[in-house]
Amino acid sequence: MNLRIVRYITGWVIIFEGAFLLFPLITGLCYREYEICKVFALVILICVVCGMLLKGIRRRDLGELYIREGFACVSLSWIALGIFGALPFFISGEIPDYIDAVFEVISGLTTTGASILSDVECLSRASMFWRCFTHWIGGMGVFVFIMAILPMAGARNINLMKAESPGPSVSKFVPKMKDTAKLLYAIYIVITVVCIVSYLLSGMTVYEALTLSFGTVGTGGFGLYNDSMASFTPLQINLMTFFMIISGINYSVYFCIAVFNFKEIFSFEEVRYYLLIILASIVLIAKDILPMYGKINVAFRHSAFQVASIITTSGFSTADFDKWPELSKGIIVLLMIVGACAGSTGGGLKVSRVLILMKGVGREIQSIIHPQRVRKLYLDREPLSDETLRSTNAYAAIYAVILVASALLIAPDGLGLTSNLTAVLATLNNIGPGLKAVGPTQNFGIYSSFSKCVLIFDMLAGRLELFPILILLLPSCWRKY
Amino acid sequence: MNVIIVGCGNVGYALVERLSDEKHNVVVIDKDKKKVDLITDEQDVLGVVGDGINYQVLLKAGIKHTDLLIAVTESDEQNLLCCVMAKRSDKYCRTVARVRNPVYNTETSYLRRELGLALIINPELIAAAEIARKFQYPDSIQVDTFTRGRIELFHLELKEGNPLIGMSVGTIINHFKCHVLICAVQRGRKALIPEFKTMLTEGDELILSATPKDANTFFKRTEINKHPLKSAMIVGGGTIGFYLAYRLSETGVRTKIIESDAERCDFLNERIPKATVINGDGSDEKLLIREGIGGVGAFAALTGIDEENVLLSLFARRVSHANIMTKLRGLNYTDIMERKQLENTIFPGVMTADYIVKYARSMSGSREGNIENIFTLSKSKAKAMEYFIVKPGRATGVPISQLKLKEGIIICSITRNEKLIVPGGRDEMRVGDNVLILTMGEIYNDIEDIVEA
DSSP: OOHHHHHHHHHHHHHHHHHHTHHHHHHHHHTTOHHHHHHHHHHHHHHHHHHHHHHOSSOOOOOOOOHHHHHHHHHHHHHHHHHHHTHHHHHHTSSOSHHHHHHHHHHHHTTOOOOOOSOGGGSOHHHHHHHHHHHHHHHHOHHHHHHHHSOOOSGGGHHHHHHHSOSSSOOOSSSSHHHHHHHHHHHHHHHHHHHHHHHHHTTOOHHHHHHHHHHHHTTOOOOSBTTBTTTSOHHHHHHHHHHHHHHTSOHHHHHHHHTTOHHHHTTOHHHHHHHHHHHHHHHHHHHHHHHHHOSHHHHHHHHHHHHHHHHTTOOOOSSOGGGSOHHHHHHHHHHHHHOSOTTSSOOSSOHHHHHHHHHHHHHHHHHHHSTTOOOOOEETTEEOOHHHHHHHHHHHHHHHHHHHHHHHHHGGGOOOHHHHHHHHHHHHTTOOOOSGGGSTTOOGGGSOHHHHHHHHHHHHHHHTTSHHHHHTTOHHHHSOO | OEEEEEOOSHHHHHHHHHHHHTTOEEEEEESOHHHHHHHHHHSSOEEEESOTTOHHHHHHTTGGGOSEEEEOOSOHHHHHHHHHHHHHHOTTOEEEEEOOOGGGGGGHHHHHHHHTOSEEEOHHHHHHHHHHHHHHSOTTEEEEEETTTTEEEEEEEOOTTOTTTTOBHHHHHHHHOOOOEEEEEEETTEEEOOOTTOBOOTTOEEEEEEOHHHHHHHHHHTTOSSSOOOEEEEEOOSHHHHHHHHHHHHTTOEEEEEESOHHHHHHHHHHOTTSEEEESOTTOHHHHHHTTGGGOSEEEEOOSOHHHHHHHHHHHHHHOOOEEEEEOOOOTTHHHHHTTTSSEEEOHHHHHHHHHHHHHHHHHHTTTSOEEEEEEOTTSOOEEEEEEOOSOOTTBSSBGGGSOBOTTOEEEEEEETTEEEOOOTTOBBOTTOEEEEEESSOOOSSGGGGBOO
């Protein structure tokens, strides 16, 4: 592996994190929290110095960025983001345990929204802002951002994008990587701004609108209050449902809208199924929980919000779905696995992967009846290549292995199978809350430090789609040849 | 500039590499998904899998916003059709097609005009021209090609012993009776517009323009080319071999082609009666020696197999003093090749790509202007620029003698309807003309700019 370029890029990422930390610093200044501002200023300094040292001050020949360097860069950078991003919480003493702080920040960056804090309302405004802002950074991805603004030469930057952007295959909108990255961020910013404005109009304070928009559009899920979203008005909750669903759609759709290519929009099979799954789940759950809430509109509001929150892997909650009937809980666990569309800010297995897997299964069953039948699979009216099919199958297998292995590793904490399994599901799919001990009203603070590390790994693996993080474990990845 | 490249073969790949490096937005189309994946992994371009003559595929590649489409698939007809489709869907899109079948060779300009193509490129022809040039002119003469290969611009220094020293321009024209235009004489830092009585002295640099054939006659008659190529041996009678043999034998070089396929030999003999066609295995050393490789002036290894060409060239190098040219298809192991074992190598795919890129470069500069080509002539700061006049302006329709040209500008030649005009005072520039001018280093983006406002 070419470590020079990995160090260079990771260094830049840490410097960028320092730049991102300016936002909570400004927030702190606005709310006159001078003590915490000092902490943020110190961390910015640490980030810039460490970043500079890592990337090297003199310009040198960096060598090539092949796929393995690309994958390693992305995983290592995300780990570095977590390590440095946790410093403000740790230094200020708001989260005294360093692993807890890393868990909180990684949970933010990977847009999981799982928290170890039992009382989030005691955080300072600046820290809270940073916690929510990590959702926004992690939602679209750090590298997409860096690619959009840094003049990084070389055609192989696509290897960074491949590692970071979600979905079975990376598609560019326009020929140049840099322009694609700019477009992605432009769409992202537009959706965020529209979201902020809508929240403001619905009566939220500026602070609430900003922080919650980051969580909604980045499909994060850190709430501002201990009861997550339960204290908000029905209008605000419906708005949030809408924006979460919007954020879980493949961004290619928005690109088509932006260039007035409306015909193309209907060719996205994945988006159609995504919306169909949402609709079906809302109706089923609403019917199931109707006796609990009495009124049909209330049942639908809770059902829609929870379905949108889980399938986009945000993880906000308006109600304690852990107390819902078994059918609803079952649907919710299934939605956790399915996740949002590829090419969106959401996590999970992705609807397109589920579609490909289902189609593959269908073909296998058919091949028993017609063993010699030749049948190509199609997605979005395009033939699916064997590589995509193969890598999707492998993905599903590895996903299952990680799920089971993680659940076993955290089992010694003695929290019961449902809690453990849903805890892993909630972190691996970047959702946030699970069931029972890690339900919407609970938090992850009950786990031991070792279990937290396992779950941190799960969050990163889920966000980066397994492979980039897994290749770091291979010795051959680090060898020179 | 937005560019679509149809076909990801050798040429396609070389094109993508070059155009993408020059910051153009490139989309590639190929039927083979593997090829597209390979290219999008290596280069910062967008890949579309599909057939380039399919309208839907072209739409997906963004034909509506494309400035240039280059069709370089294996099939000539597909390339032409693809360009026509592109032109129909967006009339501002310029199109370049690779057409290699010699059948179309005589129809090139007709096809280009009627189908609305910007450029038809024949890689084999270009490669053959390049080889012929390397064989025929000494290194002291620098050659640049203008007006799509029809006109060559020669740049030569009058060193001691050159027969032209002491002659006046008028004498040269009257004495040698060649269709050669002496565009400029550069003396020290000054460029002179040559008049009849201008005397040439040692150290002058001459800039001449002529068609390749006339130029060859000129260099022969004036005895500038002291050791003109007299004989050449070509192994491999493929398309390049055919064009090269044709060109060489037309300019009076005794040419021998060795080709193993009997049918092809018949064809070659029919088309190039002046050349000697030998039906035999080119890798047979005895045959080569029997045919006189030892005394040949130039040797070209042009078979379809790279390895064979390399070995042939090494053999020729050992047994003769010929000027050797090796044709290579792939770019593998170029490092080893460069270790001076092979004197001259030629990569037709790369050459085609370079040629198209040169066109694309001049095109992207011609956004506001109409400059087509630009060359810096070595050893002097002089620049030659070629323009294609698209619309009437202050430089057109006026006799050149009445134009107020800016200082240091020389109008070298005008090409109208594929004919070369040596501009006199009464000639004028018209819409549709290709005009070649020479400056002392200034670049004018538009033909308009050469006239004082």
